[in-house]
Amino acid sequence: MRHHLSVHGPLDLDLTFTCGQAFRWTPEKGAWRGVVGRAEALVRRDDAGEGLVVAASGEDPGARAWAAYLRLEEDPAIHLAGAAELRSIPGFEPLLGLRLLRQDPWETIASFLCSAAANIVKISRCVEGIASRFGDPIPGTARRAFPAAATLARAREGELRALGLGFRAPFLLETARSLDKDPLSWNTLQRAPIAEARATLQSLPGVGAKIADCILLFGLDRLDAYPVDRWIRRATMEMAGRRRAKDRELDEWALRLGPGRGYLQQLLFHLRRNGGPLPRLTPLPQAPVARRRHAPPKRSRSRA
DNA sequence: TCCTCTCCTTGCTT
DNA sequence: AAAGCAAGGAGAG
Numbered sequence A: 001m002r003h004h005l006s007v008h009g010p011l012d013l014d015l016t017f018t019c020g021q022a023f024r025w026t027p028e029k030g031a032w033r034g035v036v037g038r039a040e041a042l043v044r045r046d047d048a049g050e051g052l053v054v055a056a057s058g059e060d061p062g063a064r065a066w067a068a069y070l071r072l073e074e075d076p077a078i079h080l081a082g083a084a085e086l087r088s089i090p091g092f093e094p095l096l097g098l099r100l101l102r103q104d105p106w107e108t109i110a111s112f113l114c115s116a117a118a119n120i121v122k123i124s125r126c127v128e129g130i131a132s133r134f135g136d137p138i139p140g141t142a143r144r145a146f147p148a149a150a151t152l153a154r155a156r157e158g159e160l161r162a163l164g165l166g167f168r169a170p171f172l173l174e175t176a177r178s179l180d181k182d183p184l185s186w187n188t189l190q191r192a193p194i195a196e197a198r199a200t201l202q203s204l205p206g207v208g209a210k211i212a213d214c215i216l217l218f219g220l221d222r223l224d225a226y227p228v229d230r231w232i233r234r235a236t237m238e239m240a241g242r243r244r245a246k247d248r249e250l251d252e253w254a255l256r257l258g259p260g261r262g263y264l265q266q267l268l269f270h271l272r273r274n275g276g277p278l279p280r281l282t283p284l285p286q287a288p289v290a291r292r293r294h295a296p297p298k299r300s301r302s303r304a
Numbered sequence B: 001t002c003c004t005c006t007c008c009t010t011g012c013t014t
Numbered sequence C: 001a002a003a004g005c006a007a008g009g010a011g012a013g
Helices: A013-018 A063-069 A076-088 A093-097 A105-113 A120-134 A149-153 A157-162 A168-181 A186-191 A194-202 A209-219 A230-240 A247-257 A261-274
Strands: A002-005 A025-028 A031-036 A039-045 A052-058
Touching: A002 A063, A013 A025, A013 A031, A013 A039, A013 A093, A052 A063, A076 A093, A076 A247, A076 A261, A093 A261, A105 A120, A105 A149, A105 A168, A105 A209, A120 A149, A149 A168, A157 A168, A186 A194, A194 A209, A209 A261, A230 A247, A230 A261, A247 A261
Parallel strands: none
Antiparallel strands: A002 A052, A025 A031, A031 A039, A039 A052
């Protein structure tokens, strides 16, 4: 099936598919080919350069689903509310073509479990390998869908290691088994306070703060999640004017970037890695989000 | 409770 | 060619 989609705001497909949020897209003659759910798609700008053409095979979810996946309905600039001054940085404006994809939560969990101490090429190899070994075929292509947690739960650790997962293999296996046995409610994770959602995800083996935030941002439509990795740690300390800072402090400081801070995180990642230094921003005088210097008193844990 | 260090795999880079 | 490095996490001390 072939869909013609309209686009609101700037769109940079190259940046969107190479920025490290998704791992099943490859360039193909001015277009991008990838697997989403049980479909494979070829995505390209239309001849006028205004809209988007999506040609899908397999179980095509339909035009609306593709538009939602690519987040075409909103202008990315709406997420800059908390830090409009960043727009004056040279090289910032073109990055606004980056779209945060709305990806499947489980596939996002599995993908980012593969991301520990890895790079994008490595992650892609692992994810593609898992799909080709355990996924269902997709009609019209040699590529396969990403397997369900229940499927991976029955895999053997050696099979995953053979795909190059290394020390990540037991994490993925145990997480798949955990989710197969006790599924998480994606709906709840999307509504819960960010700290709560993050804590829930961190209960999965192999999922720490950084990967939990990536799952929230890329797989659960939580643009208020702000994953702090080595690059963002540096970028945030720079903007906060700090030479050293704990991750908790950086999390707290990042609140000033507003509810779209997760989107900004993506842009900052590129700016800090490819560009020069970042401007210093101070915390907002009247922080929009209440902040506590100390954790609330803990009630004694009730025992079952 | 918090901080720091080390190990865990793999493959590409220096 | 050995060492370093890469969008981390867990366990020890």
